[in-house]
Amino acid sequence: MRTVLAAPPPTLLVIAKAPVPGRVKTRLSPAYTAGQAAELAEAALADTLATLGTVPAGQRVLVLDGEPGRWLPPGWRVVPQAAGGLDVRLAAAFGHAPSTAPALLVGMDTPQLRAETLAAPLSAAARAGADAWYGPARDGGFWALGLARPEPALARRLLVGVPMSTPDTGAVLLERLARAGLSVRRLPELTDVDTAADAAEVAALAPDGRFAACWRALARTGEVA
Incomplete structure (x- = not known):
């Protein structure tokens, strides 16, 4: 019990681009204009930060390409993304967390994303024996x-060179996680918002969020292809 109580709280990292058209x-x-796509991106980022703001954490760090805006809530430390491809930038993001x-x-x-999806598996009691957590996208x-x-070296070994997208x-x-001998806990599969069809699906899954409200507002304008 003493070990569980002494377990340090996790660091939550979000990697994102500033929502610039x-x-x-x-x-x-072409389903959405560049401006509309940026509105949806801002709403998605705001929802993500708000949700992670309710997950118990020691630190919350936004690893950002661009400048923060009105969508940034309090309680987040903002750091710039590293130069390089997405694999390099993802690996470097872990360098902003204590090892x-x-x-x-x-x-x-x-x-x-719902807070309980992360809060439960990252709790001190539940994470015993886990070396890594993996959330698959559809x-x-x-x-x-x-x-x-x-550790930065481990993050680089796992991520640098992985083909992205x-x-x-x-x-x-x-495969790299397995080769490193890590015990991996799987998180639920989620849909990334990449296409207009994805946006409609995700808005229906989380109808009370800012993303869904933005999606409905754009649909009401009648200007979306």
């Missing part, structure tokens, strides 16, 4: 990666 959610076009506590990294593409990628000991991305990462 033309730079985010480009695969939502003495678990760290879990998520993106901005799953605004339907498109073959992943929406979350957690490490019980987020392919149907095999998740499978390659899982």
